[in-house]
Amino acid sequence: MTVKEITRKVLLLDLLKGLAVTFRNQNPKEIYTEQYPLQRPRVAERYRGAPRLGVNPDTNETLCISCDLCALACPEHLIVVTSERNPATRRKELTTFTYDLSRCMFCGLCEDACPTDCLELTQDFELASYSREGMIWDRQTLERGPQPTKYER
Amino acid sequence: MQSFLSYLNSKLTPGEAGNFAWATIYILLIFTGISVAVIAMNWLERKILAHMQVRLGPMRVGPHGLLQPIADALKLLIKEDIMPAEADRVVFWLAPVIVVITAFTVFIVVPFGPTHAVTDMNIGVLFMLGVSSLGVLGIIMAGWASNSHYPLMGALRSSSQMVSYEIAMGLAVVSAILMTTLTPDGVGTLSMIKIVQAQDQQQTWFLFRMFPFGFLAFFIFAVAMVAETNRAPFDLPEAESELVAGFHTEYSGFRWSLFFLAEYAAMLAVSAIAVTLWLGGWMRPFPHWLAGDGWDAFFSFFPAATFFLLALIAFFGTVRMPKHPAFRIQKAGLGAFALVLGGIGIVLLIPAVKDRIQDIYWFVAKVSVFQYAYIWYRGTFPRYRFDQLMKLGWKVMIPMGVAVLIVMAAAPAFNFVW
Numbered sequence: 001m002t003v004k005e006i007t008r009k010v011l012l013l014d015l016l017k018g019l020a021v022t023f024r025n026q027n028p029k030e031i032y033t034e035q036y037p038l039q040r041p042r043v044a045e046r047y048r049g050a051p052r053l054g055v056n057p058d059t060n061e062t063l064c065i066s067c068d069l070c071a072l073a074c075p076e077h078l079i080v081v082t083s084e085r086n087p088a089t090r091r092k093e094l095t096t097f098t099y100d101l102s103r104c105m106f107c108g109l110c111e112d113a114c115p116t117d118c119l120e121l122t123q124d125f126e127l128a129s130y131s132r133e134g135m136i137w138d139r140q141t142l143e144r145g146p147q148p149t150k151y152e153r
Numbered sequence: 154m155q156s157f158l159s160y161l162n163s164k165l166t167p168g169e170a171g172n173f174a175w176a177t178i179y180i181l182l183i184f185t186g187i188s189v190a191v192i193a194m195n196w197l198e199r200k201i202l203a204h205m206q207v208r209l210g211p212m213r214v215g216p217h218g219l220l221q222p223i224a225d226a227l228k229l230l231i232k233e234d235i236m237p238a239e240a241d242r243v244v245f246w247l248a249p250v251i252v253v254i255t256a257f258t259v260f261i262v263v264p265f266g267p268t269h270a271v272t273d274m275n276i277g278v279l280f281m282l283g284v285s286s287l288g289v290l291g292i293i294m295a296g297w298a299s300n301s302h303y304p305l306m307g308a309l310r311s312s313s314q315m316v317s318y319e320i321a322m323g324l325a326v327v328s329a330i331l332m333t334t335l336t337p338d339g340v341g342t343l344s345m346i347k348i349v350q351a352q353d354q355q356q357t358w359f360l361f362r363m364f365p366f367g368f369l370a371f372f373i374f375a376v377a378m379v380a381e382t383n384r385a386p387f388d389l390p391e392a393e394s395e396l397v398a399g400f401h402t403e404y405s406g407f408r409w410s411l412f413f414l415a416e417y418a419a420m421l422a423v424s425a426i427a428v429t430l431w432l433g434g435w436m437r438p439f440p441h442w443l444a445g446d447g448w449d450a451f452f453s454f455f456p457a458a459t460f461f462l463l464a465l466i467a468f469f470g471t472v473r474m475p476k477h478p479a480f481r482i483q484k485a486g487l488g489a490f491a492l493v494l495g496g497i498g499i500v501l502l503i504p505a506v507k508d509r510i511q512d513i514y515w516f517v518a519k520v521s522v523f524q525y526a527y528i529w530y531r532g533t534f535p536r537y538r539f540d541q542l543m544k545l546g547w548k549v550m551i552p553m554g555v556a557v558l559i560v561m562a563a564a565p566a567f568n569f570v571w
């Protein structure tokens with residue numbers, strides 16, 4: 001052992017160095033913890049979360065034209081679209097739209113396939129549910145968006 | 154009644170004055186004081202450790218988690234008190250009682266001031282060391298009575314560790330006591346109060362006496378005291394990763410909280426010994442170098458100033474609270490807490506109180522430095538391996554203690570004192 005190493009050992013310089021590190025870390029500015037329900041995390045711009053069916057903001061009519069392209073694009077076949085032909089206008093009108101989130105891998109292919117930009121994967125990330133049935137979203141839920149419990153008084 | 158009031162003018166501890174009423178009051182005050190200190194330590198430990206690890210720590214129960222220790226205490230009281238079926242029921246019941254009693258009995262001789270101790274024994278230091286090492290008995294009893302492997306292992310580790318570090322601790326204490334003989338009359342003392350008075354007479358803390366030997370003795374004590382109280386980095390008896398929780402694995406609810414209380418009370422007790430022996434006990438900083446009425450008045454404002462500072466920090470806490478309706482109650486609570494702290498500060502400015510609180514304040518301040526160091530060590534150092542711990546105790550601390558003791562004993566004999 002060299003003299004330098006011996007002095008390090010006798011004067012406990014390594015221990016003091018460690019103590020200095022923990023002492024400096026006490027600065028509250030360094031704290032990285034986020035107080036989740038009150039402080040919302042900032043989600044990445046291209047994050048793909050809860051699916052949503054867009055509606056026309058003026059008329060409150062769905063933008064979906066029941067083309068079924070999203071259901072065809074889905075690798076998991078978890079989208080089921082049913083429609084009815086309106087005899088008056090000769091157009092297909094959406095009746096139900098189910099989206100099984102429990103099997104979804106958020107690949108976003110349905111979003112890409114949609115010709116009217118109706119179906120989109122939003123940045124909502126609170127998808128927890130108390131039951132498996134709750135993970136299968138119907139048309140209403142998809143149009144309204146997820147409504148997680150607000151932990152506020 | 155007459156003796157009750159006349160005691161206030163005597164310059165004696167209640168034990169010496171034989172005043173039973175005041176002794177009871179002192180005991181109750183010390184008991185509540187230690188309980189409050191343990192609650193505060195619990196919160197501070199979690200907060201400081203969290204900050205050292207770049208976390209927030211308790212934030213939910215009360216403003217900045219201030220009520221967390223109280224919530225935990227309530228939880229522990231309500232919790233089911235489980236006793237293992239195969240346990241030795243009497244010993245299992247007795248173990249936490251012994252640990253708590255020894256941890257609290259020690260405080261009888263702790264000198265918070267020249268008159269602020271329950272009693273002043275002429276064997277004060279011996280009493281403290283003796284009673285506090287009885288705590289090992291309780292720990293072994295807990296480990297044995299649980300009739301389970303982890304507690305037994307923990308208890309054995311704990312006893313071997315405490316017994317081996319007791320020697321180094323004893324050597325360090327003896328060399329400090331030898332320094333009390335360096336007064337002109339050459340008479341040493343074991344009384345806790347007289348030890349501090351000896352430091353006052355020699356106009357220095359024993360930490361700086363015969364430098365570096367006084368400091369070395371203090372260093373040995375400071376290491377041994379961490380090992381004695383089973384705290385990190387010497388917390389092998391309760392090493393979570395190896396022994397679940399060591400000797401108190403089978404304990405739950407109130408009994409477990411008694412062990413917790415005893416651990417923190419023991420930490421306070423050994424820190425009190427260290428402060429008394431080496432850091433000048435209740436003396437304010439530089440009582441001789443910065444002597445005079447002006448400096449006395451200056452230092453007498455410290456207790457009130459501390460509480461005002463704490464109140465200010467709490468007040469800033471209310472200002473910095475998030476503007477969210479969920480925080481309204483917490484904000485009001487923290488504001489009230491700040492007001493209470495400020496109120497205590499104002500009470501401490503009353504001249505009668507100010508004069509009496511001085512020595513207690515400086516003693517508590519010095520002890521709290523040690524408490525912070527305990528938390529700091531826990532946040533910094535990894536746990537020792539058991540053979541390394543024994544090696545450190547027997548091959549480093551004890552020889553060093555013997556060497557310091559020899560120098561301390563021999564140097565005055567050759568009139569070689571500095």
